[in-house]
Amino acid sequence: MIGCGFMGRAHSNAYRKVGNFFDLEHECVLQAACARNKRNVTAFAAQWGYASVETDWRQLLARDDIDLVDICVPNDLHAVIATAAAKAGKMILCEKPLAMNGSQGRQMVAAVEKARVPNMVWYNYRRLPAVTLAKQLIDEGKLGRIFHYRAKFLQDWTISPELPQGGTGLWRLDVKAAGSGVTGDLLAHCIDTALWLNGRIEKVSAMTETFIKTRKHNLTGKLAKVGIDDACAFLARFGNGSLATFESTRYARGHKALYTFEINGEHASIFWDLHDLHRLQYFDHRDPSNVRGWRNIHVSDSDQPYLKHWWVPGLQIGYEHSFVHQVADFLKGLETGQPAGPTFRDALETQFVCDAVLKSAKTQKWEKVAK
Numbered sequence: 001m002i003g004c005g006f007m008g009r010a011h012s013n014a015y016r017k018v019g020n021f022f023d024l025e026h027e028c029v030l031q032a033a034c035a036r037n038k039r040n041v042t043a044f045a046a047q048w049g050y051a052s053v054e055t056d057w058r059q060l061l062a063r064d065d066i067d068l069v070d071i072c073v074p075n076d077l078h079a080v081i082a083t084a085a086a087k088a089g090k091m092i093l094c095e096k097p098l099a100m101n102g103s104q105g106r107q108m109v110a111a112v113e114k115a116r117v118p119n120m121v122w123y124n125y126r127r128l129p130a131v132t133l134a135k136q137l138i139d140e141g142k143l144g145r146i147f148h149y150r151a152k153f154l155q156d157w158t159i160s161p162e163l164p165q166g167g168t169g170l171w172r173l174d175v176k177a178a179g180s181g182v183t184g185d186l187l188a189h190c191i192d193t194a195l196w197l198n199g200r201i202e203k204v205s206a207m208t209e210t211f212i213k214t215r216k217h218n219l220t221g222k223l224a225k226v227g228i229d230d231a232c233a234f235l236a237r238f239g240n241g242s243l244a245t246f247e248s249t250r251y252a253r254g255h256k257a258l259y260t261f262e263i264n265g266e267h268a269s270i271f272w273d274l275h276d277l278h279r280l281q282y283f284d285h286r287d288p289s290n291v292r293g294w295r296n297i298h299v300s301d302s303d304q305p306y307l308k309h310w311w312v313p314g315l316q317i318g319y320e321h322s323f324v325h326q327v328a329d330f331l332k333g334l335e336t337g338q339p340a341g342p343t344f345r346d347a348l349e350t351q352f353v354c355d356a357v358l359k360s361a362k363t364q365k366w367e368k369v370a371k
């Protein structure tokens with residue numbers, strides 16, 4: 001485990017739980033945790049049950065008792081660590097977004113494919129049962145031809161101009177560490193889900209804004225320019241002919257993590273909301289007209305995705321379980337030789353969409369998404 005912050009905790013929890021709820025050939029052994037500060041990483045290792053600590057990720061990669069590394073550090077470190085880990089022959093689970101940009105992402109894909117190491121990126125929302133159910137309904141053809149895809153991810157935690165940039169958690173506001181703002185941090189999730197559910201995005205037209213232009217930098221103590229996009233909205237055309245709108249901001253007062261998507265097809269529509277993550281709203285026009293209406297499906301039954309591994313029907317699970325499911329699917333992929341996605345190659349597609357969005361916001365033109 002490299003990084004002991006928010007995701008370090010979420011993933012450690014998943015490694016500890018997965019073997020209790022899923023029957024798998026492989027077992028997760030928490031061999032070492034790595035972060036720069038010895039005191040912090042030692043406390044983290046004790047809390048989560050890691051057998052040893054490192055303060056330099058290069059030392060971790062040099063160890064032959066490590067089979068897999070999990071990259072849970074800020075975005076600017078993903079490429080250098082993943083590339084070195086691939087060379088060292090380690091399996092890699094890397095946090096999203098894959099890279100700072102598409103060209104860096106391409107190099108990472110080349111590195112893991114050359115080394116032939118199993119790899120995956122933590123776009124975990126795919127593995128919330130209600131979202132996986134949406135995928136199943138679409139793949140079964142229940143929606144028919146898709147006309148519209150509508151996604152947003154709204155937060156409100158950066159409105160104060162007093163909030164500094166840089167350092168744990170706040171590296172997200174520092175473009176050098178994050179690569180971009182809400183586009184790579186939040187819209188990347190929306191884009192990954194959209195590509196998975198609705199196929200390739202061909203072109204985009206975007207606008208971005210940085211509402212607070214300077215913030216104190218935590219690492220220097222000085223006022224510094226803010227280089228990230230605070231808000232982004234874009235239009236998109238999918239390869240299947242459907243039209244889309246995407247919006248993300250950290251300035252939507254009252255919203256903490258309002259990730260929603262709605263998909264409208266010729267026969268049916270689907271709506272999902274992260275704040276109510278165990279529910280899927282479904283409208284099917286083929287229902288008899290006297291009972292036709294939006295169904296509010298409580299996704300908690302044993303024949304719905306992943307749920308037979310948990311409690312009894314009617315009892316819901318939550319956010320943390322998406323990470324457990326992702327580890328379970330990764331390990332199953334090792335058993336079956338059918339790698340679970342999103343692999344680095346899959347995640348590169350999201351990176352290309354992010355690149356096109358940021359480019360379009362600059363050029364003020366429609367931009368094609370690279371292949």
Ligand SMILES: NC(=O)c1ccc[n+]([C@@H]2O[C@H](COP(=O)([O-])OP(=O)(O)OC[C@H]3O[C@@H](n4cnc5c(N)ncnc54)[C@H](O)[C@@H]3O)[C@@H](O)[C@H]2O)c1
Pocket residue numbers: 002003004005006007008034035036057071072073074075077095096097122123124167168169170171185
């Ligand atoms: N999948 C998701 O839903 C999701 C949610 C949050 C964050 N993320 C991603 O996870 C990654 C980490 O985000 P976070 O929220 O956990 O950040 P965080 O700030 O909470 O934690 C980052 C950790 O990295 C450590 N770190 C920084 N530089 C390091 C270095 N050189 N060597 C070792 N450790 C180092 C920090 O000390 C800290 O422990 C980011 O890429 C982010 O985009 C994904």
